Amino acid sequence: MCGITGIFAYNNSANFNLAKIKEATDKLFLRGPDCGNTFSAYPCALGHRRLSILDTSNGASQPMSDLSGRYILVFNGEIFNYQELSKRYLTKIWEEIGAPRTTSDTEVLLYLLIHYGTDCLPWLSGFFAFALYDQQTKELLLARDRYGKKPLLLYQDDLFFAFASEMKALLAFGMPRQLHHEALYQYLQLNYVPQPQSMIKGVRKLRPAYYIKLKEGIPFEEKPFYHLQPMPERYEALSYEQAKVKLVSHMDTAVQERMIADVPLGAFLSGGIDSSIIVALASKYTKHLNTFSVGYKDNAFFDETSYAKLVANQYKTNHTVFSLSNSDFLEHVHDVLDYIDEPFADSSAIPVYILCKHTRKHVTVALSGDGGDEVFAGYNKHAAEWKVRQQSFVNNLVRTGLPLWKLLPKSRNGKLTNLFRQLHRFAEGATLSMPDRYWRWASINDAQATDALLASATRQKLSKSEIEEERNKILSVFKSEDFNQVLLADMNLVLPGDMLVKVDLMSMANSLEVRSPFLDYKVVDFAFGLPSQYKIDAKLKKKIVQDAFRNMLPEELYNRPKHGFEIPLLGWFKNELWQMIDADLLEKNFVQQQGIFNVSTTEMLKKKLRSNDPGDSHATIWALIVFQHWWKRYMN
Numbered sequence: 001m002c003g004i005t006g007i008f009a010y011n012n013s014a015n016f017n018l019a020k021i022k023e024a025t026d027k028l029f030l031r032g033p034d035c036g037n038t039f040s041a042y043p044c045a046l047g048h049r050r051l052s053i054l055d056t057s058n059g060a061s062q063p064m065s066d067l068s069g070r071y072i073l074v075f076n077g078e079i080f081n082y083q084e085l086s087k088r089y090l091t092k093i094w095e096e097i098g099a100p101r102t103t104s105d106t107e108v109l110l111y112l113l114i115h116y117g118t119d120c121l122p123w124l125s126g127f128f129a130f131a132l133y134d135q136q137t138k139e140l141l142l143a144r145d146r147y148g149k150k151p152l153l154l155y156q157d158d159l160f161f162a163f164a165s166e167m168k169a170l171l172a173f174g175m176p177r178q179l180h181h182e183a184l185y186q187y188l189q190l191n192y193v194p195q196p197q198s199m200i201k202g203v204r205k206l207r208p209a210y211y212i213k214l215k216e217g218i219p220f221e222e223k224p225f226y227h228l229q230p231m232p233e234r235y236e237a238l239s240y241e242q243a244k245v246k247l248v249s250h251m252d253t254a255v256q257e258r259m260i261a262d263v264p265l266g267a268f269l270s271g272g273i274d275s276s277i278i279v280a281l282a283s284k285y286t287k288h289l290n291t292f293s294v295g296y297k298d299n300a301f302f303d304e305t306s307y308a309k310l311v312a313n314q315y316k317t318n319h320t321v322f323s324l325s326n327s328d329f330l331e332h333v334h335d336v337l338d339y340i341d342e343p344f345a346d347s348s349a350i351p352v353y354i355l356c357k358h359t360r361k362h363v364t365v366a367l368s369g370d371g372g373d374e375v376f377a378g379y380n381k382h383a384a385e386w387k388v389r390q391q392s393f394v395n396n397l398v399r400t401g402l403p404l405w406k407l408l409p410k411s412r413n414g415k416l417t418n419l420f421r422q423l424h425r426f427a428e429g430a431t432l433s434m435p436d437r438y439w440r441w442a443s444i445n446d447a448q449a450t451d452a453l454l455a456s457a458t459r460q461k462l463s464k465s466e467i468e469e470e471r472n473k474i475l476s477v478f479k480s481e482d483f484n485q486v487l488l489a490d491m492n493l494v495l496p497g498d499m500l501v502k503v504d505l506m507s508m509a510n511s512l513e514v515r516s517p518f519l520d521y522k523v524v525d526f527a528f529g530l531p532s533q534y535k536i537d538a539k540l541k542k543k544i545v546q547d548a549f550r551n552m553l554p555e556e557l558y559n560r561p562k563h564g565f566e567i568p569l570l571g572w573f574k575n576e577l578w579q580m581i582d583a584d585l586l587e588k589n590f591v592q593q594q595g596i597f598n599v600s601t602t603e604m605l606k607k608k609l610r611s612n613d614p615g616d617s618h619a620t621i622w623a624l625i626v627f628q629h630w631w632k633r634y635m636n
Contacts, residue, residue, distance in 0.1 A: 002050050002062070003028030003508070004074040005164035006131050007173055008140050008214055009043040014160040017173050021045035024172035028165055030339075031076075031508045039063040039072050043216055044133050044140060047169075048074040051511055053365060056262050060104035067097055070136050071114050076165055077128030077150045078515070079105040080257040085112060085123055113141070118211055121225040125257065125521065129206075131163060140214040146226045146521050147371075148195065148208030148496030151504060155203050161214055163206075166508075167341040167634075170203060177635055178202070179596075181461045184627075186470065188450045189443045191345040191623050194474065194497045199342050199630075208496050226521070228491060230484035234529030243534055244548035246526065254520035255281040255367065263364040266290030268355065268514075269319065271307030273546055273557060274369025274378075278517055280552045282367055283315040292359045292366070294351055295323035299568065310554040322358040329354065329567055330576055337629045339509040345623035346502050350567050353506040360512040370503055371518035374490040375527045377483070377535040378542040380422075381441045385486055386536050388430045388437070399430045409613035421615070435475040438489055444619050452601045453620070483532035491524075570618040573609055581621065582606060585628035594631070597624070 005024045007017060021038045025047030029036070032049025035058070039046045048062040063072045079085070082105035086094075090111050094100060100107050105126075112120040113132050118141070127149035132141045142163060144152045153170050155162045164170040171177065178201040187193050196205045206212060209227070214220040235243060255278060259265065267279050269291040283289050291312050295305035305321050312319035329350055336353050359366050373379050377386075387395060408420040429437040440446060451459065477488045507514045517523070527535070534544045546558065573581060584590070586606065591599050602624065608617045 002048060002074075002076045003031030003165040003169070004046070004048055004076045004129065004131060005162075005169045006044065006046040006074065006133075006140075007160050007162040008216075009160050010216065011159065015042070017160050017162075018042065018045050020173050021047050024162075024164060024169040025049060027169040027172055030511055031165060033511050035061045037061060037063060039065075039074075039133075041135060043138060044072075044135075046072060046074045046131060046133060051364070051513060053078065053261055053263055053513055054106075055102045055104035057102065060102040060106060062106060064106050064110055066110060066114060070134060071110065072133045072135065073106065073110045073113070073130060075106050075109055075128065075130040077126060077130070077145065078513070079109055079124050079126040079128065080260065081123075081125040082108040085120075089116065089120070089123075117141075118143070118213075118223075118225060121211060127519075129165065138216050141211065142206060142214070143211035143225070144206045144208055146209045146228070147491065147500070147519055147524070148205075149500050149504065149516070149519065151501070152206040153198065153203055154206055154212075157202065161220070167198070167200070167203065171200075171341075171634065175200075175202065179635060181458060182463055182466045182470070184458075184596075185450060185454070185462060185467055187343055187345070187627070188453055188620075188623060189445050189447070190497070191444050191619065192498045192501065193342065193344075194470065194493055197470065228488065228524065228528060230482060230488055230528045232482065232484060232529065232531045235526070236531055238530075240534060240544070240547075243530060244544060247523075247544055247548045250520070250523045250526050251277065251517060252281050252284075254517035254523050256285055257520070258367060258515040258517055259285050261365045264290070264362065265365040265367070266292060266359065266363040267317075267367040268359070268369070269293050269308045269311060269317070270369070271304035271311070271557070272369065273542065273549070273553070274372035274518065276308075276311045276369075276553050276557060277372075277545070277549045278367050278369050279311055279315055279317060280549065281517075283317065289315065289317045290363055291317040291319045292355065292362070293319070293321045294355045294358075295321050297323050297325040297328075299326070307554075307557055307560075310556055314554060320358075320362065322355065324354060326568055326571070330572060332357070333572075333577070335509075336506070337626065338633075339505065340626065340630060341634065343623070343627045343630050344501060344505065345619075345626045346498055347567055347569055347619070347622050349502045349506050352502055353509060356507045356510040356512045356514075360510045364511075365513045365515065366507075368503070368514050368516050369518060370499060370514070370516040371495065371524075372542065372545060374487065374495045374499065375518055375524055376542045376545045377487055377532075378545075379490075380541075382486065382536055383541050384426050384429065384441065385437070386483065386538075388426070389481075390538075395430065399427050409615075434481070435478045438478070438486060439471065439475060442493065444616060444623070449620075453597055453624075455595055455598050458596050483536065484528060487535075488528070569622055570609070570614055573618050573621060581625065585625050585632075586621070596631075 009018050025038055028049040032051045034052040035050040046063050063074050065072050086108045127145040129144045129150040129152040153164050155175050162173045180201040183193050183197045183199050196207050210224050212220050212222045269275050269279050293305050293308040296303040332354050336350050409417050429440050474493050478485050503514050586602050591597050591602050605617050
């Protein structure tokens, strides 16, 4: 796991920008604290920061060149089947040029690309973002993994093309910093910027499963090497029992592949089904697996460490619980804000940051259960979507109660008020078409509330047609009533825009590699070849996952509420962080002078936050705080 960056100059005028490669590389220090090197030979410069995982020797450092020196590679990620690929495709090559100089996946990837080009991309099992430069033809190749686990940001103007693992490195090349207003609008709706957009005009992300070829004087081509598509007919001949057996086999292989490392390895263990499955399988391949949990000292309702301990005891893991108070969480709010270099307002990033920070003191690699909910239908919104499709008396009753739900106090911070919030969202969504309902349930704010957040001058700069076009691209997957289309939308929107960004940012801020077996492409392809009723029904979300591994896990893990990583934002905002909100980031005069947001709306939100009916105001305020902190640091 590493950080990469690079620049390709179109003419001599870009020499000034080319010279900034070391500065850009240094911005990625936390992604790779073990080593940092650059390559520069006009018209291309490449930079690499290394977090040593496989073959920790200096010989496996990057940028890595072949024996001739013609090809230069910078690579971020892991190729888990690199040994198999080496034996299958490179045996004759090694015979010709001599044995590999390293035992790293980087060298295998380098020679696969040299001899097979982009044809080798579908063979790769793992996650990656890389750039390969050919000094002879002056051609640059970039690619990103299937689901977007590793980031790759791009910028292009008349002088140069640049890329980087993080925005802060890209900005080091001296590109203009202009706010992308359409991305801001969608950020205020979703609490994150949907890919491939970014908050800075002219910067975008390479789409997952795509590659780019760039050559001086020739427009670059951007093509996919993989396409995820629901095909439930692929495994419809499998009985449910047979499908369960096949899923266990796929997951077992995925976990085993991800156990390879030349540094200490462990696993997150939240007490939920997904992480518990990973631990159960990983324990087969090592004695006393290191496992790690975050506990909540001050909120027993959200503390799941007792469930994690049940799994740890069953599999005799070397288990560590980081039991944290609210003040411990609060202490790291500014660490998270300072590391974020593009607005990202999923507040669960804070506990993920803390978990990664403490875990890194013990291991360099951690397995996680990320991706299971998106792939197998594990969210409450999936259960709501399933229910709304059923014609029932209860559904009709909830739907007709919409006027009442609008009036009742709503908040995530109380059992009754959270029920009112859920009833309101369900009734509201039930009146919409399937694509519109999906978008509404994926959003924090609807279009009306988003419009109200923006100053009139900002709204005038917006291209609503561009916003609608991006939204329609995301929703274009809804080509049938098959529930798998909902999961495909999550794979295209939520996974690369929210969940994977969160884990990548917070783990890399602490120089920790996180591996996700549920996102092994063979597991994902298998899941999208299953009938939707294998994944969700009236009783169970993530049905086949829960049933397939039931005999491996403690019974207590089943039939209990799923909490996720919750933090007490509302309480903080009313107390410890109120001064930061009211006297700094959302201070009335500052917001007025800044001219981006509607002052009357921000003042109303602050008032609502401290009322008896806060609703989701704290989620919107957090999005505004994250943006304001970023804007002051990078744009002001």
